[in-house]
Amino acid sequence: IEEKFDVIVVGAGMAGNAAALTLAQRGLKVLQLERGEYSGSKNVQGAILYADMLEKLIPDFREDAPLERHLVEQRFWMMDGRSHTGLHYRSDDFNEEKPNRYTIIRAQFDKWFSQKVREAGATVLCETTVTELAQDAYGKVIGVRTDRVDGEIHADVVVLAEGVNGLLGTRAHLRERPKPDKVALAVKEMHFLPRETIEARFNLKGDEGVVIEAAGTISRGMTGMGFIYANKECISLGIGCLVSDFQRTGETPYGLLDRFKRHPSVAPLIEGSEVKEYAAHLIPEGGFKAIPQLYGEGWVVVGDAAQLNNAIHREGSNLAMTSGRIAAEAIFQVKSRKDPMTAENLSLYKTMLDQSFVIKDLKKYKDMPALMHTQSQNFFLTYPELVSKAMQNFLRVDGTPKVDKEKTTFKSFIKARSWSGLFGDAFRLARAWR
Numbered sequence: 001i002e003e004k005f006d007v008i009v010v011g012a013g014m015a016g017n018a019a020a021l022t023l024a025q026r027g028l029k030v031l032q033l034e035r036g037e038y039s040g041s042k043n044v045q046g047a048i049l050y051a052d053m054l055e056k057l058i059p060d061f062r063e064d065a066p067l068e069r070h071l072v073e074q075r076f077w078m079m080d081g082r083s084h085t086g087l088h089y090r091s092d093d094f095n096e097e098k099p100n101r102y103t104i105i106r107a108q109f110d111k112w113f114s115q116k117v118r119e120a121g122a123t124v125l126c127e128t129t130v131t132e133l134a135q136d137a138y139g140k141v142i143g144v145r146t147d148r149v150d151g152e153i154h155a156d157v158v159v160l161a162e163g164v165n166g167l168l169g170t171r172a173h174l175r176e177r178p179k180p181d182k183v184a185l186a187v188k189e190m191h192f193l194p195r196e197t198i199e200a201r202f203n204l205k206g207d208e209g210v211v212i213e214a215a216g217t218i219s220r221g222m223t224g225m226g227f228i229y230a231n232k233e234c235i236s237l238g239i240g241c242l243v244s245d246f247q248r249t250g251e252t253p254y255g256l257l258d259r260f261k262r263h264p265s266v267a268p269l270i271e272g273s274e275v276k277e278y279a280a281h282l283i284p285e286g287g288f289k290a291i292p293q294l295y296g297e298g299w300v301v302v303g304d305a306a307q308l309n310n311a312i313h314r315e316g317s318n319l320a321m322t323s324g325r326i327a328a329e330a331i332f333q334v335k336s337r338k339d340p341m342t343a344e345n346l347s348l349y350k351t352m353l354d355q356s357f358v359i360k361d362l363k364k365y366k367d368m369p370a371l372m373h374t375q376s377q378n379f380f381l382t383y384p385e386l387v388s389k390a391m392q393n394f395l396r397v398d399g400t401p402k403v404d405k406e407k408t409t410f411k412s413f414i415k416a417r418s419w420s421g422l423f424g425d426a427f428r429l430a431r432a433w434r
């Protein structure tokens, strides 16, 4: 391709689409390249969509976006082999005119999002893999090389929205490859059931939705979580753990998923379903300390490629959309001033991102990934088992005086963790949470 673009966006996921849309809406000449057959064909997510971040890009998205269910209930399960201890929040307030969170199916949603990008005026080329960044003699990024015959394409700035692997950035030495203890490998299945069966099993009516996040012995002492999300006619179910933990333990993702599905709390929810999709994908989990350099000479990096993922709150797509939008706004400002796309000028992106919830949230939990990793045996095995035994002891009515039950429970915690262990865990958790 001979013509030069203002911006090339690599990737048509949440971050890339947000960036390309914002840039095209501002009148910039945008080329977006996506290796998949269509936007969304390669993408995996639970998936919860956070409306606020999409509203900032497409205010009337509810009119035609392919949404599944709006969430009225969130459940958190702490699981052991046969039980779960739950924390539920359900509110009719979430049955509002403009709901705050929805379940979506990424393949459908990204296709719709990509159509909006095209309508805004961007050129979107699918089935085109960017093989490397084109750099000048001084290392400035001046465009990309692709697997198409007409190979190299030039632009003033390249937005790297290539997802968690970030191979292009790594190959160009702009960032390090994510380490195995900073990424989780998640596997997910889609279980199809009649709509009314899903609504009966999850206590839903109309388009109401519920999500279940689950942690505990299901990850066998590894740092990880499971999830069950109700869509209209299917249930999305998956589990993920740190790659380094899989390496260390020899456990397999499909082995974990299989056990999760057979758990007595989970099996009745998916009984009789037909599995039509199986996917595996990485999730950035290193948090604030794993964020690479976000900009340089002629480039910025957004979304999962920049490791912008809040594993504690299970938020990723909203950070991706927000970083994509903010990067585009920064580029637009530099362009409007007719300034060159130097690292110094593009640092505006980082300044703006630092002021957003994206960096503020990740900074808040900056010590959490390391804590969860080093204490995984305790948080994902010992405590869930102790809590489950305590709950059972508390609920079972068997003639044992309550005061004796309390003593038994108390002793079981001390025996498993000791006084100093219990205080240490509480202190470390409180410090990492603040």
Ligand code: FAD
Pocket: 010, 011, 012, 013, 014, 015, 016, 017, 033, 034, 035, 036, 039, 040, 042, 043, 044, 045, 046, 047, 048, 049, 050, 128, 129, 130, 131, 161, 162, 163, 164, 168, 186, 187, 188, 238, 240, 281, 282, 283, 302, 303, 304, 305, 309, 314, 315, 316, 317, 318, 320
């Ligand atoms: P992606 O969505 O991964 O998009 C990257 C795009 O770049 C892809 O389309 C890819 O094909 C393309 N690409 C890559 N390399 C090239 C190349 N060389 N040339 C051209 N194109 C390329 N987040 C939430 O907010 N809510 C959830 O419920 C949730 N659940 C999740 C469940 C699972 C199992 C997983 C794996 C993730 C989940 N996430 C969730 C995280 C969320 O999916 C990501 O944070 C989000 O998709 C990141 O968007 P992105 O655009 O940065 O990357």
